[in-house]
Amino acid sequence: MSLETAGLLQDGEAVCLQWSDGKTARFHAIWLRDNAQDPETRASGNGQRLITILDIPANTRLASAEIKAGDQLHLRMTPENKELVFSGNWLRKRIYDTPAVTDRGWCPKHITTWDAGLNASVPTVDLNQAKADRTSLANWLEGVRRYGLAIMTGLSTDSGSLCEVAELFGYIRETNYGRWFEVRSEINPVNLAYTGLGLQAHTDNPYRDPVPTLQLLACLENSADGGESMVVDGFKAAQVLRQESPESFDLLARFPVRFEYAGADDIRLRAKRPMIELGPDGELIAIRFNNRSSAPYTDIPFESMADYYRAYRKLAEIIERPEMEVTFKMKAGDLFIVDNTRVLHARKGFSGAGTRWLQGCYADKDGLLSTLAALEEKMQEAAE
Amino acid sequence: MSLETAGLLQDGEAVCLQWSDGKTARFHAIWLRDNAQDPETRASGNGQRLITILDIPANTRLASAEIKAGDQLHLRMTPENKELVFSGNWLRKRIYDTPAVTDRGWCPKHITTWDAGLNASVPTVDLNQAKADRTSLANWLEGVRRYGLAIMTGLSTDSGSLCEVAELFGYIRETNYGRWFEVRSEINPVNLAYTGLGLQAHTDNPYRDPVPTLQLLACLENSADGGESMVVDGFKAAQVLRQESPESFDLLARFPVRFEYAGADDIRLRAKRPMIELGPDGELIAIRFNNRSSAPYTDIPFESMADYYRAYRKLAEIIERPEMEVTFKMKAGDLFIVDNTRVLHARKGFSGAGTRWLQGCYADKDGLLSTLAALEEKMQEAAE
Numbered sequence: 001m002s003l004e005t006a007g008l009l010q011d012g013e014a015v016c017l018q019w020s021d022g023k024t025a026r027f028h029a030i031w032l033r034d035n036a037q038d039p040e041t042r043a044s045g046n047g048q049r050l051i052t053i054l055d056i057p058a059n060t061r062l063a064s065a066e067i068k069a070g071d072q073l074h075l076r077m078t079p080e081n082k083e084l085v086f087s088g089n090w091l092r093k094r095i096y097d098t099p100a101v102t103d104r105g106w107c108p109k110h111i112t113t114w115d116a117g118l119n120a121s122v123p124t125v126d127l128n129q130a131k132a133d134r135t136s137l138a139n140w141l142e143g144v145r146r147y148g149l150a151i152m153t154g155l156s157t158d159s160g161s162l163c164e165v166a167e168l169f170g171y172i173r174e175t176n177y178g179r180w181f182e183v184r185s186e187i188n189p190v191n192l193a194y195t196g197l198g199l200q201a202h203t204d205n206p207y208r209d210p211v212p213t214l215q216l217l218a219c220l221e222n223s224a225d226g227g228e229s230m231v232v233d234g235f236k237a238a239q240v241l242r243q244e245s246p247e248s249f250d251l252l253a254r255f256p257v258r259f260e261y262a263g264a265d266d267i268r269l270r271a272k273r274p275m276i277e278l279g280p281d282g283e284l285i286a287i288r289f290n291n292r293s294s295a296p297y298t299d300i301p302f303e304s305m306a307d308y309y310r311a312y313r314k315l316a317e318i319i320e321r322p323e324m325e326v327t328f329k330m331k332a333g334d335l336f337i338v339d340n341t342r343v344l345h346a347r348k349g350f351s352g353a354g355t356r357w358l359q360g361c362y363a364d365k366d367g368l369l370s371t372l373a374a375l376e377e378k379m380q381e382a383a384e
Numbered sequence: 385m386s387l388e389t390a391g392l393l394q395d396g397e398a399v400c401l402q403w404s405d406g407k408t409a410r411f412h413a414i415w416l417r418d419n420a421q422d423p424e425t426r427a428s429g430n431g432q433r434l435i436t437i438l439d440i441p442a443n444t445r446l447a448s449a450e451i452k453a454g455d456q457l458h459l460r461m462t463p464e465n466k467e468l469v470f471s472g473n474w475l476r477k478r479i480y481d482t483p484a485v486t487d488r489g490w491c492p493k494h495i496t497t498w499d500a501g502l503n504a505s506v507p508t509v510d511l512n513q514a515k516a517d518r519t520s521l522a523n524w525l526e527g528v529r530r531y532g533l534a535i536m537t538g539l540s541t542d543s544g545s546l547c548e549v550a551e552l553f554g555y556i557r558e559t560n561y562g563r564w565f566e567v568r569s570e571i572n573p574v575n576l577a578y579t580g581l582g583l584q585a586h587t588d589n590p591y592r593d594p595v596p597t598l599q600l601l602a603c604l605e606n607s608a609d610g611g612e613s614m615v616v617d618g619f620k621a622a623q624v625l626r627q628e629s630p631e632s633f634d635l636l637a638r639f640p641v642r643f644e645y646a647g648a649d650d651i652r653l654r655a656k657r658p659m660i661e662l663g664p665d666g667e668l669i670a671i672r673f674n675n676r677s678s679a680p681y682t683d684i685p686f687e688s689m690a691d692y693y694r695a696y697r698k699l700a701e702i703i704e705r706p707e708m709e710v711t712f713k714m715k716a717g718d719l720f721i722v723d724n725t726r727v728l729h730a731r732k733g734f735s736g737a738g739t740r741w742l743q744g745c746y747a748d749k750d751g752l753l754s755t756l757a758a759l760e761e762k763m764q765e766a767a768e
Binding site for chain 1: 595637648694
């Protein structure tokens with residue numbers, strides 16, 4: 001795709017570009033100057049910006065704009081009298097001259113929401129395959145980014161082996177529960193997770209800010225009756241709620257609630273965040289949902305509290321619908337990972353003569369998404 | 385303070401309480417039922433809720449309300465025919481019958497914003513004192529909560545000794561930079577922090593989501609010329625911006641920007657968050673500000689981009705004002721900690737014959753605030 005025309009606008013405050021397919025986009029002089037790619041603006045080794053906004057004159061304008069070699073935009077900036085060069089392709093990928101988003105609760109295109117229909121097609125890989133083949137690993141990580149859920153098989157049943165999975169793509173988030181923790185029935189459990197009780201679908205640790213953004217659960221033994229795992233896409237649940245009751249969606253996004261965990265003497269974890277978190281541009285950012293650790297809600301005014309509870313109940317009802325839920329029974333050597341800002345997990349109660357022994361750990365999405373982006377870039381380069 | 389009256393409202397949908405000092409507050413039946421403290425609702429050991437919202441009848445009402453023994457509120461719930469008992473004191477601490485907040489950019493009362501006036505009174509403790517005396521530790525942690533900034537002295541200059549400080553109150557957040565990292569001049573630095581360049585005041589790692597919420601920097605040697613440390617309260621800067629230019633504050637809160645770090649082949653860290661993050665109730669949640677890792681902003685529509693850049697410049701100008709800045713020169717054995725969601729740090733350039741050798745690490749506020757709350761509770765109990 002080549003650049004066809006470049007015309008100055010508003011006395012050089014911006015430039016309007018047109019590509020050979022007819023696409024047009026405007027870019028501001030100040031934006032272009034700030035994002036200059038020359039070695040005085042960006043460090044050539046690590047790519048970091050060497051200047052601050054205060055190094056750029058406030059009255060920065062474009063004195064001229066010229067297209068060379070089909071794709072190279074040459075710009076002369078005033079008052080610095082500096083020449084900048086951008087590739088049309090680089091600019092095309094960074095167009096911001098688009099209609100403002102007004103939708104509330106939208107998801108970016110690398111995310112696909114799901115319901116029970118995903119049951120047969122949860123992204124799954126064998127650990128040895130993921131270690132041996134970077135394409136397999138990238139596909140699996142892409143599944144986590146897209147669905148917030150993936151399964152890995154073939155783990156050793158040695159204690160702590162799940163850490164090896166976290167270290168494939170990132171770093172463990174250590175907490176008061178340790179680098180990893182046991183999930184099995186205990187006498188005097190500090191957490192109801194460590195009993196045979198069924199657990200309602202929930203996100204983990206909403207009483208923590210920042211919340212752990214990934215949870216890994218590995219199975220070492222599962223011979224008990226029951227104890228099936230269920231997962232629900234909280235983003236899908238929020239979308240269904242918005243469709244069926246927009247005012248309920250709005251209430252859960254508009255007010256923060258409180259979460260608390262005080263299961264041991266030296267732990268008083270507390271957080272205040274909404275059940276449905278939206279970015280300032282309306283992007284669906286996170287779901288927090290946990291009956292066990294919900295503290296009294298004190299940030300919702302009296303006039304809205306009854307409606308808030310009705311909205312909360314509606315979301316809970318949607319989450320409980322069988323058509324929302326993917327169910328599986330873990331066996332020794334299996335692991336599943338969830339995006340804990342999005343996907344809720346639950347388990348059926350268990351009992352009987354056998355044992356259900358899981359181990360869990362937390363990690364964060366920054367590392368996973370970075371590893372995936374780096375792998376994708378290398379695969380892209382190899383394909384070119 | 386004793387409870388004086390308890391009167392049912394709206395056919396038992398709520399109760400209105402009055403205390404002996406005249407204070408009144410209304411509580412909904414559904415809220416009271418959800419927050420019942422009896423052992424069928426809350427696990428007696430770990431305090432977690434045993435029921436879900438779906439276990440509570442949607443038509444829950446109060447059949448009667450009676451005050452006993454001055455402070456005990458006895459409630460009869462229908463249709464469950466269940467008796468609940470609350471202490472008036474417990475309820476008083478959880479009143480939500482208050483005017484809705486409409487202010488944007490407010491801070492809770494445990495936070496005090498500051499400027500250069502804090503220079504002489506930054507919370508400071510000696511490591512051995514903090515280890516030996518829990519009141520000293522609690523006061524120091526309270527300082528971190530209040531100011532987002534504190535200094536510790538008396539660390540060993542052994543490599544990695546800063547980890548001991550993080551472990552006093554919480555857990556290290558490991559990243560691609562390691563459990564801790566060296567901050568000194570390097571050949572071919574992967575990050576401009578590892579040079580002798582001055583660095584504009586910034587928050588660390590805004591390209592990471594979740595961002596590390598605490599940063600610790602310890603000094604092992606500082607004989608170079610220059611290299612002074614400066615810190616600025618980003619919450620104060622946001623408040624000043626709001627006062628001087630409310631429309632600029634609004635722009636920086638309304639639109640997300642992008643941050644990126646790609647300083648090594650296998651790292652592609654990217655995040656999209658606003659420079660000024662507000663909770664849905666307008667609480668000031670976080671500041672992200674970093675010229676080095678700001679990626680091209682593509683989520684601000686063309687019509688707002690020029691104004692956005694003017695707002696960004698205004699915030700930068702405020703941050704650079706000498707009256708905003710606390711300055712100190714670290715010496716061997718000193719450490720400072722900042723709330724990385726709030727306090728920006730900077731350094732002057734350094735050079736010459738000597739060496740400036742710092743080590744940094746990240747940790748998270750959840751652990752720090754939990755440890756502080758548990759210490760405060762124990763000190764409160766001891767005082768009673």
